[in-house]
Amino acid sequence: MAIIITDECINCGACEPECPNTAIYEGGVTWSWGGGTELKSVELEDGSSIDGEDEQEPVSDEFYYIVPDKCTECIGFHEEPQCAAVCPVDCCVDDPDYRETEDELLAKKQWLHDE
Secondary structure (H helix, E strand, C coil): CCCCEECCCCCCCCHHHEEEEECCCCCCCEEECCCCCCEEECCCCCCCEEEECEEECCCCCCCCCCCHCCCCCCCCCCCCCCHHHCCCCCCCCEEECCCHHHHHHHHHHHCCCCC
16 A cells, blocks of 8 residues: 555655655645656556656645655565654555555565666
């Protein structure tokens, strides 16, 4: 599963630099697949392909957010999700909408980092 940042976020920014996949962004800031990864292009579900550096719409305009398709819960990097470990208000929690096994998360890590 991925991690989600709840609306209890105080926008302190402690989580952002801790993410090994660069999956965390400040509210209102665009994101890209290539940022912090080795992805040069990404094939979308409809079969089309986009450049890894193409800017994507923010997930949230109000507070820090995590791109679920880039989140691996730090599997292969750390013992626990680092965003949750450093969050002073405990607003980095499991996202019930994105359930993945440890093997799936590890495969995602390998895909993101071209391993």
